[in-house]
Amino acid sequence: MTWAIDLQNITREFTVRRPRRVVRAVDDLTLQVADGEAVGFVGANGAGKSTTIKMLTGILMPTRGTVRVLGRRPVPERRHLAREIGVVFGQRSQLWWDLPLRDSFAILGSMHRLAPSAQAARLARLVEGLDLAPFLDQPVRQLSLGQRMRGEVAAALLHSPRLVVLDEPTIGLDMISKEGLRRFLVEDRAERGTTLLLTTHDMADVERLCERIVVVSDGRTAYDGTLAGLRDSLRTPRELVVDLAAPLGVLELPEGAQTVAVEAGGIRHRIRFHAAEHSAAALLARITAQAEVADLSMAEPAIEDLVREIFARRP
Amino acid sequence: MPAYGTLAAATFRQYSTYRVATAAGVFTNSVFGLIRVSILLAALDASGQEIGGYTALQAATYVWLGQALLAPIEAFGTRTIGERVRTGEIAVDLLRPAPLLAVHLAQKVGRAGFLLLGRGLPPLLVGVLVTGLALPESPWSYPLGILSVALAILVSFLADAIVNLSAFWLVEMRGFQTLYMVVMNLLSGFLIPITWFPSWLESLARITPFPSMVQTPIDALSGRITPAEALVGIGLQILWAGILALVAQAMVRAGTRSLEVQGG
Numbered sequence: 001m002t003w004a005i006d007l008q009n010i011t012r013e014f015t016v017r018r019p020r021r022v023v024r025a026v027d028d029l030t031l032q033v034a035d036g037e038a039v040g041f042v043g044a045n046g047a048g049k050s051t052t053i054k055m056l057t058g059i060l061m062p063t064r065g066t067v068r069v070l071g072r073r074p075v076p077e078r079r080h081l082a083r084e085i086g087v088v089f090g091q092r093s094q095l096w097w098d099l100p101l102r103d104s105f106a107i108l109g110s111m112h113r114l115a116p117s118a119q120a121a122r123l124a125r126l127v128e129g130l131d132l133a134p135f136l137d138q139p140v141r142q143l144s145l146g147q148r149m150r151g152e153v154a155a156a157l158l159h160s161p162r163l164v165v166l167d168e169p170t171i172g173l174d175m176i177s178k179e180g181l182r183r184f185l186v187e188d189r190a191e192r193g194t195t196l197l198l199t200t201h202d203m204a205d206v207e208r209l210c211e212r213i214v215v216v217s218d219g220r221t222a223y224d225g226t227l228a229g230l231r232d233s234l235r236t237p238r239e240l241v242v243d244l245a246a247p248l249g250v251l252e253l254p255e256g257a258q259t260v261a262v263e264a265g266g267i268r269h270r271i272r273f274h275a276a277e278h279s280a281a282a283l284l285a286r287i288t289a290q291a292e293v294a295d296l297s298m299a300e301p302a303i304e305d306l307v308r309e310i311f312a313r314r315p
Numbered sequence: 316m317p318a319y320g321t322l323a324a325a326t327f328r329q330y331s332t333y334r335v336a337t338a339a340g341v342f343t344n345s346v347f348g349l350i351r352v353s354i355l356l357a358a359l360d361a362s363g364q365e366i367g368g369y370t371a372l373q374a375a376t377y378v379w380l381g382q383a384l385l386a387p388i389e390a391f392g393t394r395t396i397g398e399r400v401r402t403g404e405i406a407v408d409l410l411r412p413a414p415l416l417a418v419h420l421a422q423k424v425g426r427a428g429f430l431l432l433g434r435g436l437p438p439l440l441v442g443v444l445v446t447g448l449a450l451p452e453s454p455w456s457y458p459l460g461i462l463s464v465a466l467a468i469l470v471s472f473l474a475d476a477i478v479n480l481s482a483f484w485l486v487e488m489r490g491f492q493t494l495y496m497v498v499m500n501l502l503s504g505f506l507i508p509i510t511w512f513p514s515w516l517e518s519l520a521r522i523t524p525f526p527s528m529v530q531t532p533i534d535a536l537s538g539r540i541t542p543a544e545a546l547v548g549i550g551l552q553i554l555w556a557g558i559l560a561l562v563a564q565a566m567v568r569a570g571t572r573s574l575e576v577q578g579g
Contacts, residue, residue: 059409061572082412094407096325103325110318111413 003068004163004195005033005056010065011219012051025051026062027219035162038189038196040206040213040227042307048219049199053167056197057087070163083112086156090168093148094155095140101151102136105158112159119158126154129184146177153181157188163195170202182208215307222310234309237272239299240280244269245292252290257283318413319421326425331433340386341437348382348438352446355507367510373539374508376449379442380533381505384464386434387427388471388528390505392496395419396479397488400570415567416560420472427468451538459545460536466552467532470524473559474499480563483570504530524555 012026026048033039043049054060055067058074058081067074072081088094095104109119127133130150135143143151153169166185170178186209189196198209206213206227213230215223223230231238239260247266251259257273273283280298287293330337355374359366369377384390396419399405408415442448451457478495482488500506502525509520509530520526531552535545 054406057410059406059571078409079412079414082410087410089407092404092407094410098329099325103321103328107318107322107325108411110321111411113318 002035002071003032004035004037004070005031005197006066006068007031007052007056008066010052010055010062010067012048012055012060013063025219026055028065029216029220031214031221031224033195033197036193036195037212038210039198040210041197041199041216042203042206042213043216043222044307044311047216049216050167051219052216053087053165053197053199057081057085057165083159084161085163085165086159086161087165088149088152088156088167088169090149090152090166090171093140093152095148095151097141098139100137100139101132101143104140104151104155108155108158114159122158122160123154126157129187130154131180146173149173149177150181153185160192161194163197166196166198166200168200169198170200170205178202178204185209215310217307217311222307230306230310232276234306237274238280240271240273240283241297241299242269242271242284242287242293243267243295245294248291251287254278254283254286319417319424322418322421323425323428326422327429328425330426330429337433340434344382344385344434344438345441348378348441349445351378351382352442367508368539369508369510370449372447372449373537375442375446376537377508377533377539379438379446379448380537381529382438382442383431383435384467384529384532385505386430387464387468389430389475390471390496390500390503390529392478392492392499393475394479394492396476397482397492400480400482401486401488409571416476416563419476420469423468423472427472431464449537449539451536453538453542455542456535456538456545459542459549460532460538463532463535463545463549463552466549466556467528469556470552470559471528473556473563474524474528476563477559477566480566480570483566499525499528502526503528504533524559527552527555 007029009028009030010026011024011028014023014025015021016023025046029048029052031052041049041052051060055062056069056074058069058078061075069081070084072084074081094108095101096107099107105119105123109123114122127136130153132147132150132154135147135151140148140151149169149172153166156164156166170181173181182205185196188194189209196209198205200206211226213223213225213227214221215230223233225233243264244267247264248269249262249266251269251271253259253271256277257271259269260272261270262268263270269287271283271287273280284293284296352375355378356371359369359371359374366374396405399408405415408418411418439448451460474495478488478492481491485491502509502520502523504520504526505528509517509526512520520530527548531545531548534540535548540548
């Protein structure tokens with residue numbers, strides 16, 4: 001197995017002056033990401049996500065532990081690595097602020113030594129996929145946040161990197177911009193088989209883009225697996241909301257499932273159950289046997305809640 | 316590498332769009348040029364003879380060339396690199412597949428190219444109209460002068476970069492920057508030629524890189540020194556550029572090793 005990212009027991013400490021103390025931002029973290037994998041890297045503020053990203057891109061040395069990214073040591077080989085990875089820091093810009101967006105792509109393309117024809121083809125794909133055409137000739141400083149972020153992603157993907165690291169790429173974007181960005185990222189990964197590491201506070205990003213989720217807390221891995229597995233392992237209940245055609249006081253439910261609320265005079269029933277015990281379909285069949293269902297919806301537990309629960313359970 | 320050419324050209328274009336700023340800069344440079352010329356000419360008039368080897372026309376030429384170089388060498392300092400270190404944007408520069416200083420130098424070349432034309436030529440034109448300019452006797456003074464101007468821009472860029480790179484260790488660098496600006500404006504010979512200094516101060520100035528930024532290119536271009544002397548000055552400029560480049564590069568290396576990029 002070749003690892004795109006291989007972090008072995010990395011620790012990073014910062015010395016804070018006044019009062020003098022050592023803060024451990026990352027604490028003995030081990031993380032391996034296979035070639036082609038898409039990993040959501042999630043945690044509360046200050047959990048160590050950004051510090052980890054800085055270490056794996058080579059702009060920060062770990063205090064202890066070994067880091068290999070695409071087989072390279074990031075700090076000494078930072079500029080080599082920069083040719084093979086694409087990074088978006090949601091809070092920072094890699095575009096030239098006062099130049100038209102198009103110029104940034106021209107400069108980055110020649111920095112990455114792309115052949116002119118390959119660069120033109122790749123840029124055309126990015127312009128189309130991220131809908132950049134309307135503002136390609138505007139100076140970056142005039143772009144809206146959503147436009148600039150699409151530009152940032154295009155800049156990170158221009159050289160067709162093997163590994164893409166996105167640090168909060170959707171921060172501050174509206175729903176439509178977020179969705180457009182996610183759709184393109186999914187497409188581009190499908191076309192090129194890129195490895196993706198994504199940090200975000202928006203759990204919809206993880207659900208749409210990642211197969212695997214790694215939750216960090218206090219600089220350590222709190223969970224590593226699938227999103228569904230995370231839900232199951234925590235046994236966070238799912239919630240089924242059914243609206244009945246005619247009011248009904250009580251629904252007979254199998255053991256383990258329970259009605260938590262009856263609203264609108266018996267029309268709307270909120271039912272909680274565990275995925276491990278019941279399937280939503282079986283539950284629904286049981287309900288439709290008793291009453292006509294006019295409408296229904298499923299509420300998945302938000303990942304924020306899951307993460308909070310993991311943290312609460314940690315000793 | 317073509318990337319630097321692309322970056323320099325794009326920066327040149329960018330500056331060429333700042334027409335109002337350019338016009339305002341030209342106006343200011345020219346007005347201050349008139350003031351400085353009046354002062355120097357009054358001094359020469361009062362002394363009744365040459366001062367430090369300058370005739371009245373050479374002194375006026377000195378002022379106009381100084382005003383022309385002011386913008387291209389960015390005599391009042393820049394803040395870009397220091398700000399990027401302070402805010403953590405430097406992380407982005409470090410993630411580019413090109414050396415940090417080379418990327419910023421390419422931008423400087425584009426910027427200086429525009430500033431030479433847009434901010435450099437107009438004060439010279441004003442000088443021609445108001446006082447006239449002393450022209451060199453040897454045709455060699457022109458190519459040597461132009462080379463010396465280019466090297467002056469390089470030396471100024473590197474020294475300014477060193478000041479900015481101190482931001483890796485200093486959270487607040489404005490005081491240091493102001494100090495540097497005052498020392499540079501004096502010892503470079505921008506305010507008055509260093510040959511007018513008391514001899515101890517002139518000797519002090521001559522062991523610093525500052526005369527390479529203003530005194531040397533002006534003397535070479537105006538023909539106040541012979542082409543042979545200009546060649547010596549150019550040699551010194553090259554030497555200083557090398558030394559400052561090594562220092563700046565060492566600072567980048569040390570700074571990135573100790574770097575704790577600020578902010579998320």
